[in-house]
Amino acid sequence: MTWTQNTFDNPVTRYPKVEPPADMVSEPGRDSELDPPADHGEETYVGSGRLEGRKALVTGGDSGIGAAVAIAFAREGADVAIVYLPAEQVDANHVAEQIEKAGRKAVLIPGDLTDRAFCGVAVEHALDALGGLDIVVNNAGKQIFCEDLTQLPDEQFELTMRTNIHAMFYLTKAALPHLPAGAAIINTTSVQAYLPGPQLVDYATTKAAINAFTKALAGQLAPRGIRVNAVAPGPIWTPLQPSKGQPPEKLPKFGEQTPLGRAGQPAELAPAYVFLASPESSYVVGETLAVTGGMPTP
Ligand code: NAD
Ligand code: MG
Numbered sequence: 001m002t003w004t005q006n007t008f009d010n011p012v013t014r015y016p017k018v019e020p021p022a023d024m025v026s027e028p029g030r031d032s033e034l035d036p037p038a039d040h041g042e043e044t045y046v047g048s049g050r051l052e053g054r055k056a057l058v059t060g061g062d063s064g065i066g067a068a069v070a071i072a073f074a075r076e077g078a079d080v081a082i083v084y085l086p087a088e089q090v091d092a093n094h095v096a097e098q099i100e101k102a103g104r105k106a107v108l109i110p111g112d113l114t115d116r117a118f119c120g121v122a123v124e125h126a127l128d129a130l131g132g133l134d135i136v137v138n139n140a141g142k143q144i145f146c147e148d149l150t151q152l153p154d155e156q157f158e159l160t161m162r163t164n165i166h167a168m169f170y171l172t173k174a175a176l177p178h179l180p181a182g183a184a185i186i187n188t189t190s191v192q193a194y195l196p197g198p199q200l201v202d203y204a205t206t207k208a209a210i211n212a213f214t215k216a217l218a219g220q221l222a223p224r225g226i227r228v229n230a231v232a233p234g235p236i237w238t239p240l241q242p243s244k245g246q247p248p249e250k251l252p253k254f255g256e257q258t259p260l261g262r263a264g265q266p267a268e269l270a271p272a273y274v275f276l277a278s279p280e281s282s283y284v285v286g287e288t289l290a291v292t293g294g295m296p297t298p
Helices: 064-075 086-101 116-130 154-178 201-224 241-245 248-253 270-277
Strands: 055-059 079-084 106-110 135-138 184-188 227-233 288-291
Touching (some): 055 116, 055 154, 064 079, 064 086, 064 270, 079 116, 086 106, 135 270, 184 201, 184 270, 201 227, 241 248, 270 288
Parallel strands (some): 055 079, 055 135, 135 184
């Protein structure tokens, strides 16, 4: 699919409504199989040197929001390492191709972030391959719906916590000794932190925790010149949603509840991450930037 962006695009109609079939695919979902396909900025994101010479690590950078962020960072002048699950290699290859097309270095780090040791290995790999690190985006996430708490498997609860919270902690802890003043840490939270869906008890809990982690760590690291912020997406069309992220019957109307009346595209998230990574946001610390299509947040 080819997308275009005009200077005065109407946000309501900039992208068509997403009306996917009420089907479920196994997780992790893949962008290469997403129906309809999503925009990661391949044809639309125009860089302007805002991250020239920077070195970024983006978890979940193979697909969805992370893919759009990785592509935008590269077009802004950063070398980019992405972490993803080995089953997502095809998506990762596509993103690497886009990073290299922008003339930047792409580093591919497949592995499982719920493994604490791997979080350290991933940071070391990125440091070696990039020659340092000054942007960390904790974006990998797990979202599996379950409408009845008594049916929520213990293993799922723990995996959601480990993927969304523990991995962020271990990865950030491993990266911190290497981050210089001027570095940025950006965590992906969600509108679910404020408007938790009854079928996403475990997931919504992690997103509220990510907001608190972000604010607490931001206070701790600001005196060192390291800024920590978060982005809270609303309903965005990514492989997370049809791979058990939503009850399948909800998919055909995904995102229609927003004031804009449509789901967001990953490409619409990337500018928020670029802003928070770049020095132009030097006085923005501990903030959660909502990109929700108008769904209210505190
Ligand atoms: P996505 O499926 O494209 O991205 C999630 C990525 O997480 C996967 O690509 C995968 O590489 C990574 N991941 C999951 N478990 C992992 C593990 N154990 N080890 C390594 N990597 C792992 O979907 P997305 O929607 O772009 O999700 C990105 C982030 O955005 C997530 O944190 C999600 O919670 C958040 N978010 C998404 C939406 C939305 O509507 N899509 C809304 C709010 C927040
Ligand atoms: Mg993926």
